[in-house]
Amino acid sequence: MVTIEALSFGYRADEPIIDGLDAAFAPGEVWAVTGPSGRGKSTLLYLVGLLLTPWAGRIGLGGVGAANALSDHERSRLRGAHIGFVFQDAVLDPARSVLDNVTEPALYAGMARPEARRRAGDLLERFGVRLRADHRPGEVSGGQAQRVALCRALLTAPSLLLADEPTGNLDADSAGIVIDALTAAAHADGATVLIASHDERIVAACDRVLAL
Amino acid sequence: MSRAAGLVAEAVRMARAAPLTTAVTALIVAAAVGVIVSTTGQTVAIERDVLGRIDQAGTRTIVIEDTSGSSGIPPGAVARISGLSGVEWAVGFGIASDVRVAGLDGAAPVPIRGLFGAVPPLVVTSPWSAAPGTALAGIEALRALGLATAAGSVQPVAGNALPLGVVGWLDAAPPLDFLDRALLTPADPDEIVVRIIVLARSADEVAALATAVRGVLDAADPSGVSVQTSAALVEVRHAVRGELGSWGRNLVSLVLGAGLVLTGLNVFGAVTTRRRDFGRRRALGASRADIVALVTVQTLVTAVIGAVIGAVAGSVVVAGVLGIAPEPEFGVAVGVLAILATAVAAVPPALVAAYRDPVRILRVA
Numbered sequence: 048m049v050t051i052e053a054l055s056f057g058y059r060a061d062e063p064i065i066d067g068l069d070a071a072f073a074p075g076e077v078w079a080v081t082g083p084s085g086r087g088k089s090t091l092l093y094l095v096g097l098l099l100t101p102w103a104g105r106i107g108l109g110g111v112g113a114a115n116a117l118s119d120h121e122r123s124r125l126r127g128a129h130i131g132f133v134f135q136d137a138v139l140d141p142a143r144s145v146l147d148n149v150t151e152p153a154l155y156a157g158m159a160r161p162e163a164r165r166r167a168g169d170l171l172e173r174f175g176v177r178l179r180a181d182h183r184p185g186e187v188s189g190g191q192a193q194r195v196a197l198c199r200a201l202l203t204a205p206s207l208l209l210a211d212e213p214t215g216n217l218d219a220d221s222a223g224i225v226i227d228a229l230t231a232a233a234h235a236d237g238a239t240v241l242i243a244s245h246d247e248r249i250v251a252a253c254d255r256v257l258a259l
Numbered sequence: 260m261s262r263a264a265g266l267v268a269e270a271v272r273m274a275r276a277a278p279l280t281t282a283v284t285a286l287i288v289a290a291a292v293g294v295i296v297s298t299t300g301q302t303v304a305i306e307r308d309v310l311g312r313i314d315q316a317g318t319r320t321i322v323i324e325d326t327s328g329s330s331g332i333p334p335g336a337v338a339r340i341s342g343l344s345g346v347e348w349a350v351g352f353g354i355a356s357d358v359r360v361a362g363l364d365g366a367a368p369v370p371i372r373g374l375f376g377a378v379p380p381l382v383v384t385s386p387w388s389a390a391p392g393t394a395l396a397g398i399e400a401l402r403a404l405g406l407a408t409a410a411g412s413v414q415p416v417a418g419n420a421l422p423l424g425v426v427g428w429l430d431a432a433p434p435l436d437f438l439d440r441a442l443l444t445p446a447d448p449d450e451i452v453v454r455i456i457v458l459a460r461s462a463d464e465v466a467a468l469a470t471a472v473r474g475v476l477d478a479a480d481p482s483g484v485s486v487q488t489s490a491a492l493v494e495v496r497h498a499v500r501g502e503l504g505s506w507g508r509n510l511v512s513l514v515l516g517a518g519l520v521l522t523g524l525n526v527f528g529a530v531t532t533r534r535r536d537f538g539r540r541r542a543l544g545a546s547r548a549d550i551v552a553l554v555t556v557q558t559l560v561t562a563v564i565g566a567v568i569g570a571v572a573g574s575v576v577v578a579g580v581l582g583i584a585p586e587p588e589f590g591v592a593v594g595v596l597a598i599l600a601t602a603v604a605a606v607p608p609a610l611v612a613a614y615r616d617p618v619r620i621l622r623v624a
């Protein structure tokens with residue numbers, strides 16, 4: 048369960064972007080976060096992902112009442128163990144193999160390397176990029192790179208998935224794979240999924256909508 | 260695998276994935292260590308060589324001699340000098356008298372000396388209980404006596420004293436090498452000491468020890484007793500140490516300081532161009548402390564490689580130029596210093612990387 052209470056935040060003191068927001072996202076639900084450009088969709092995802100510190104209010108994650116008030120060390124631990132990010136472009140490490148990119152969160156989540164490699168192999172297989180495991184990110188297509196990023200986000204089976212325009216750069220087929228994977232994470236594995244998007248097809252595929 | 264071990268392994272992988280940064284850092288460290296080892300290392304090698312020779316030449320020895328032969332050295336002086344602080348050992352000798360092989364009147368006479376105190380470590384002997392009436396023969400004295408093995412009997416040339424049994428051999432190193440040409444026997448109870456040789460624990464203590472020795476001798480009649488030290492050599496030793504030491508220290512701090520600044524700039528450049536990398540890691544769960552550890556350990560691992568290369572190259576230069584082996588401890592010490600300096604240099608850029616706002620980075624990604 049992810050809860051937001053009286054959340055306020057802005058990048059500048061005189062310019063609040065999110066002002067007194069309340070919301071609750073249950074496990075197994077896929078939420079579309081919509082709104083016009085510049086309204087604060089990405090900002091909300093970064094706040095819930097504990098990468099930004101709110102001015103006021105509380106963000107509850109699982110059993111933690113006010114995760115936003117924790118130390119950097121504890122917030123990082125929560126992020127590594129329970130939160131998966133998917134960005135508009137894949138944000139892979141260009142110097143490392145596809146497999147290494149997928150296993151990267153294991154270090155911060157405290158997952159043993161052999162287990163991480165096994166899980167990564169399974170995920171790459173599931174998303175049809177197993178053959179690219181030894182390639183560098185520069186040697187795969189945009190759609191493949193986004194599937195690799197998806198594998199990375201799913202590696203630790205996080206209870207919260209945050210996707211910011213995950214299909215923005217993809218064709219319809221690749222976008223379909225990404226949407227199916229995110230909804231499956233919620234419906235089959237019980238994760239809470241937040242997708243910030245303008246894409247009508249995505250919004251249609253989500254269970255609920257938070258319009259900012 | 261613990262988290263710390265995981266971070267170290269990840270830092271090594273990062274070093275491998277950024278070959279240019281790694282090569283430049285390793286090169287800076289190798290150059291700094293190489294320059295120090297090949298320049299100051301020469302000084303250190305020369306210093307060690309010179310000091311070694313000075314010490315061999317007997318800087319630590321004090322020789323007390325009864326020049327009048329009139330019993331100026333009090334009885335018990337050897338025991339009292341042995342008890343002074345800073346004395347490694349002291350040994351006394353009586354007046355030399357001649358002996359020759361018993362029953363061979365025409366044989367060559369060889370000197371024999373009474374021994375006061377224990378046989379010092381500089382003298383190697385066959386097993387000997389130092390029983391009265393027994394003697395050891397120096398390796399050259401054996402030949403002079405015409406004995407094939409270290410066994411036989413010798414007769415004093417003057418007077419009609421009893422013969423002595425030669426029961427073993429001895430082989431002495433300087434400053435006791437005069438014993439090689441003599442026989443050694445336990446001193447008689449009423450025999451007088453005419454020469455005492457004292458070895459100080461260190462050359463620095465010789466001057467103070469000579470004064471203390473004079474104090475012991477003052478108890479009796481000091482006229483006709485000389486106390487000799489190699490004071491001049493001790494002075495030279497001090498000079499060698501001081502001169503070379505301070506010059507080397509200045510150079511070491513200068514080179515290490517320059518290496519520190521260069522490494523800091525290099526690491527700073529690397530974390531600036533790899534901004535995206537740290538934003539991604541933060542989103543995946545790396546804490547600020549993790550980022551600091553990754554950057555620092557990555558630099559440290561690289562520095563170790565550079566330090567080894569530099570130390571080996573510098574030592575090869577020293578060996579080539581001087582023909583004497585450089586001191587391995589010096590290379591190791593410089594290497595460790597350089598590695599520590601490099602780690603220190605990596606901390607400020609690591610903090611910059613850790614405290615950058617990951618959201619700003621990810622937005623432009």
Ligand SMILES: Nc1ncnc2c1ncn2[C@@H]1O[C@H](COP(=O)(O)OP(=O)(O)OP(=O)(O)O)[C@@H](O)[C@H]1O
Pocket residue numbers: 058059064082083084085086087088089090091619
């Ligand atoms: N570091 C910053 N400093 C000041 N303002 C910022 C900063 N980052 C973002 N903003 C502003 O915050 C507002 C919200 O940005 P955000 O990225 O959350 O919008 P969004 O809803 O995701 O938009 P889009 O649909 O275009 O992605 C925007 O007006 C943006 O210009």
Ligand SMILES: [Mg+2]
Pocket residue numbers: 088089090211243
């Ligand atoms: Mg956005």
